[in-house]
Amino acid sequence: MAFSTLPAPSSAPTVGFDLDMTLIDSRPGIRACYQALSERTGTYIDADLAVTRLGPPLAQELIHWFPADEVEAVADLYRAMYPAIAVTATPAMPGAREAVDAVRNAGGRAIVVTAKYEPNAKLHLAHLGIEPDAVIGDLWAEQKAEALREHEAAVYVGDHVGDVRGARVADALSVAVATGPCPAEELRAAGADVVLTDLTAFPGWFSDHLGGPDYRPERA
Template sequence: MTPLTPLPPLVPPLAVGFDLDMTLIDSRPGIARAYGILAEETGTEIDTDLVVSRLGPPVEIEMANWFPPEDVQLMSDRYRKLYAEYGVAGVTPLPGAREALAAVHAAGGRTVVVTGKFTPNARLNLEALDMRVDALHGDVFAAGKAEALRAEGVRVYVGDHLGDVEGAREADAFPVAVTTGPYDAESLRAAGAGVVLTDLTAFPAWLTGYLAAPC
């Protein structure tokens, strides 16, 4: 009897995750506008330049810097409505974002956005920019992203924040970082990023090399 040839090990289908704000899109103008309107409505001084310099954590964390605890949830909900109405139009893709998504699809993979942004607003951003992704998970941050990443079978997760690196590592996904957000390359590497890119323009070439490397 001819012995059976062992089958090669199964490689899971490619799924690549991306953060949204300051990874795929520059949402700073829209966020600043929504916070500015909120400041006018409430008579509260909000430093919008400071706000957009530290994007990543949930809105409630930022809002706690400007409003008393009892008002944080109300103001966060109001901000999200203002952003949907006035902020989406000010958002643009970051360099290489479209090409990065296309590279994953060209490799036969799925693109998954996992973001701390309010899910309906994240969807509005993607639709407004005609950026096609295969799955979207919002309202999660840092290690909280791991559940969505695992559920989608994400092998590589790309983000600009230390929390993105944490989420990737928690999900056993390869953490790719970009320096388009609030952290420099040294900080991202220290947090555990497997590779740090200046922006997403370098991602397609990196992905080609990653997929060609022996498992």
């Protein structure tokens, strides 16, 4: 799948989406990969616990189970194992395809900005037939603002308070979905501009947003 890096050809906004627990339910695949990693390394990992705190970079989870000087090597092993174990086990979140399509059908660009290792993020999207205009990986929380600014994203959609922080640093509208580890109240408290139950509500909200007074067709 080819991912364009060209700017939007129209005044419709560029919208960024997080991946894990926003566009994809990565819990089954990640759980299976942690279980396989535990068996491979002989180190106990509570995979059920690990998948309740998805969002931050892989190293932040591995440090709970491995000595600090082993985390980098174990992360490389996990990423190498991941495609064969996790990709086909991971479904799209309800409304994910429709949310991306809503942006593109309006003439905007849809990009994915995620903390996940970029090659594996692209494998997920290709497997599920979700076709964003660009995929940028290996960025977490405030770091996501780098890609959002580069692609002139006016909106960022995510499930974690880290996504809210990234949107705010990028001066993008923060749209949060309560489908990950952070409940709606926590997302609101973190400063999300909009909180949706899940992505099935996004096309309707986006349509209203395009016609509303707060629509920002170009970044300042």
